[in-house]
Amino acid sequence: MLSLILRRTSDQVTRIKSNYSDLRFVLSAFFISRLFVWITAFLFEYFTGGHRTLPWAMCNWDCHWYLTIINAGYHSAPIITPHHPTSDPANWAFFPFFPVLSGLIANPTGMSGLMSAYWVSNLSFFFALILLFQYSRKLFSEETARFIVLAIAFSPFSYYFSAAYTESPYFLFMIGALYFARESAWITAGLFAAALTATRNLGVTVFFSFLILAVKQFGFRSLIRLQAGSHRAVLALALVPLGLFGYLFYLNHHVGDALAFLHVQAAWGNEKLGNPLIVMWRAMTEQALSGKFRAGSGILGILAGIYLWRRGFAAEGLIPILGTLIPFAVRPNSMQRYVLTLFPVFVALGMLTENRNKLRRGILIAFVIICAYFIGAFVGGRGFTT
Amino acid sequence: MKRFEKHLSIIAILILGSFYLYGFWLSAHPNVSLAYRLYFIEQKLLRWSKPGILDFNPGVTLDFRVPVANRSLVGWEPPNSTGTRLQGANSELYFDIQKHIQPKRVELKGRTILEAGRTLRLRILANEAFIGEVEFNGPEWRELEFVIPASLTTDANSRFTLRFEVTGAIGTSIELEKLILY
Secondary structure, eight states, rough: OOHHHHHHHHHHHHHHHTTHHHHHHHHHHHHHHHHHHHHHHHHHHHTOOOOOOHHHHOOOOHHHHHHHHHOSSSSSOOOOOTTTTTOOOOOGGSSSHHHHHHHEEEEHHHHOOHHHHHHHHHHHHHHHHHHHHHHHHHOOOOOHHHHHHHHHHHHTTTGGGGGGSHHHHHHHHHHHHHHHTTOOOOOHHHHHHHHHHHHHHHGGHHHHHHHHHHHHHHHHHHHHHHOOTEEEEEEEEHTTTHHHHHHHHHHHTTTOTHHHHHHHHGGOOOOOOHHHHHHHHHHHHHHHHHHHHHHHHHHHHHHHHHHHHTTTOOOHHHHHHEEEHHHHHHHOHHHHHHHHHHHHHHHHHHHHTTTTTHHHHHHHHHHHHHHHHHHHHHHTTTTGGG | HHHHHHHHHHHHHHHHHHHHHHHHHHHHHHHOOHHHHHHHHHBSSOOOOOOOTOOOTTEEEEETTTTTBBBBSSEEEEESSOHHHHHTOEEEEEEETOOOOOOOOOEEEEEEOEEEEEEEEEEEEEEEEEEEEEEESSSOOEEEEEOOOOTTOOTTTTEEEEEEEEESSSOOOOEEEEEEEE
């Protein structure tokens, strides 16, 4: 599975290589944005009197959970940690594909778990940008495609694409899944989707996007009857939950509870499933500024999704809509990170600003300034950045 | 060739479907300790109890002046690990009877602080079966004993639950100091 994903991704690199200026553009966007993130993080750590090395300065919150998996695997029982003085968590909430990929780099090279996680994160981001450019180039003008790539590379939460978090591989597998589904390369799309659901549980939302694209390509009747080559699309749909169920089977073997990744949420607060709109309203009206920020990010995600849907991109529009409503059904935490790193949000932004170059420049400048502030806050351990 | 590919796809879809169905079945049937079930799945315990801590052995004593691992998340005041006062109808204690030794008797020491002439009633249920009740009408400590009928059913998770229901004066409660289960 991994080799097919790598082969198909490298095919896209080869394809973009044929147009030298496109490759140069994506490479520039990647390197300049990553240098910006790392240099800003270093400067904040240095000028605020921090004594951590740069990799550790960029390793906050969930990064430490991923490191426990990369370095020692999944816990067999809850642990006692000073970060959770009133509860007993375990690392089962964190999906395995990102730490597994990091381990695949760390083990043969002898690299530390943290450094290997950064390699996975940054390489994934690079390949994701290539796929995003190819994807956008097929649907929009070259200018818009370039703006979408720049907007996500310098977006306020783009530092997560260089952190030891799942945002980059999640971005790569999601754009890969949708790109190849649109190209009718359904088996490859299905494998990207399986990798997506092994990276984060919310990846299953891509099932509905696949369904929309498959119905568009084959028609509902042909799809049901497996006619006209639609069996590949149905197989791709069946492949979507493979990563999630693979993890379920592992947890059942390791912990005795296939749903341990859900049940362990009890250690992060005993929230039950609720109405996401009510949770969003409460975050907006009852919580401090960070709650309003989270709710605002969610609203932005839903609006972007609705806009894409209305413009004929229902498959892409569903992702921020479901990607907002499902987490909000539990709690608003980390909403801004979940929503504002989803590529369809930036596709919507690109479409909204079509032929408005001044506005685009203004947005990019604003993004760079906000991103710099957020990087500082993230390095400084401010909760609203996660 | 296309026909062969189509048949291969159908077989793969069926295999994946079976795999997912088995996954759903496993999800509905966790094979975990009572401590895990109570803390993570049912979210009834305040803190994780290491396997073994909830085990029932005849004569097991709970001292409520120190944190009691067996105590339910709700129904106890103050709402932290040293809660000693029973509240309403949700105060529960859990024991793991994995060894299949059925508890026979429960002894407890409790009291309440009430205005003169008022009473507070305590009902005790073992695995949802009523085993006795007592009225409190003064602040002195009382030592009580209840017999647990041998006919009690135990759930599939080998859980033995003692539930305390307090009815009567609003704004006050029964304070427990010690409980022994034989």
